[in-house]
Amino acid sequence: MKKLACVLALAGAFVSTEALAWGNDGHRAVGAIADKLIKGSNAGKQVAALLQPGESLESVANWADCVKGNYCGPQTPEMVAYVNANPKASEYHYTDVPFQKDHYHDGDVGTGPDDIVQTLKEAIAVLQGKTDPALNPHGFSKREALLLITHMTGDIHQPLHVGAAYVGADGKFVVPNKHTDIDTVAIFDSRGGNNFLMDDEKVAAMGKQIEGENPKPREGVPRALTKPFHSYWDSTSVDYAMRRIGTRTPEKFAQAVIDSNPGVVKNSGDPVTWPYQWADDALVVSKLAYADVTLGPGNRQVGKKGDVYYNWNIEVPSNYPVPSSAIAKTQLIKGGYHLAALLQAIWPNQ
Template sequence: MIRSNYFLMVPVLILFMFFSTRASAWGSSGHAIICEIAWQNLTEKTQAWIEPLYKEKGFDTFAQSCNWADQIRGDDRFNYLAPMHYVNVPKNASEYSQEIAICGKKSCVTKAITTHIINLKTERKNLSQSLLLLSHFVGDIHQPLHVSYAQDWGGNKIKMAAENKFGAVLASNLHQIWDSWLLETLSLSDWRQAANSLNKNISNSQKQTWSEQQDVHLWAKESYEQVKLIYAQLDSTQKVTTQYADKHANYVRQRLQIAGIRLATLLNSMTD
């Protein structure tokens, strides 16, 4: 399956972005947005608990640390983590369920989230790594194409053309459009600014509702519902414009908000 970064003006960087690896979700800004929203909703006790853990890995902020799981790609010591960024379902599945999820021998995102929750609650070693992986994987599962199909690598094999905000048409694929192009086109690439704005626009009732939804398989089910819509909307032109971004803008923004609140709730529960 999966992933990577952002539309820039420099052609070499554009090519590097679109044809790099298979393992990130929401691009680097998306993960940072989710974790910054989470940070702003953590109790002081929880912030004090996790701060030395992410700093142990060399990060100044929790938001930046949430990209560690992508930054270690290419390091052979961490190759075993690759399948943990996603979960596959059968191509003909009408809805996601735990029973039909294809979680390989080397794990998947739903199992990995559960594993690292247990690690953080019970283990006294490797806590920093578990924190960074859990926080990243919570972001992954809320990007819909991380709950999709093995046949096309979660949309990576579906070639698309995407028009950037300057009107230039760039080669891409369906997965990259959802990982990075949408965030860039919707002006969400400044993670600090985006997180502050998104967090301010979460109502108390939304926080309450999302906080109560702590079932990892529900999160996967929600993503798969969007995946079905994404595939149903593919047309023969295989091209998306800024109108496509506008159509999905509310969903993308809310999905980032939901992931941030759910992550905060999860981490706060560990210091209750």
């Protein structure tokens, strides 16, 4: 609990006191903040030239998720072409650095050539106009690069998209030293927290600590018995973050944030290095996300392809929605401001 108490101090380090207190709404919020911040700038004009009529960063912020299926609507020819050309696209959204570590390093355990840091580097180089094929191995177009950057700048600020948890045979968190250590015998991968299951009734009860109503289950869809820890951070914490400042839509959240004039730490150096800075920041935050989380016994599972993995029921502190929503709010703000700053660094005012 003492560890979690420091989250508000962390939030204050990045956001001013006026602003103290990623699913669909989280990504749209990041895009909406950036839309407002670049309006009228050269970056805004360049972005508009790459977007289709009626599109905005907010409206395309989930494009990189929507390509995975039909839940956003029918696949467009553009989406089909992207998926066909990028068979490893699902790996672009995250990296799995042990959350106990302080820095992302190329080639270190949990990283990969197609992870979120490398993908963002590539997409940034494309928008910078760098034409060396080695810098764009996936052949992203400028429009695809913009769509990916808009989404993945949100992803990389979600702590579980960077800081990963690995579990030893004794049921405790461990730090693997190399890729081959993660062998489902001595060390197990929690798959970005997706294999950590929370009691959904407890989550709903704890959510009453945040002013406002819990989201109602969709009609005809019963409440799940469990909620993956990753899902909690993707969506539930975002809902709580919006409730904290009395907003219910990404656009209103963005405006309230900007009106509060948050003090967001700026990145430095060549923009192509910024994903490393963002990943290191997410590792700081992931330590808070996992603070005082306790694991129950592992439950062995066998996937459809015969792969073996484990699920663990987890317990979090009874006040977890309070600090986690503060973290989510801060990270969404940083995501939006960093996205805007990146685009303005690529396309500065003339």
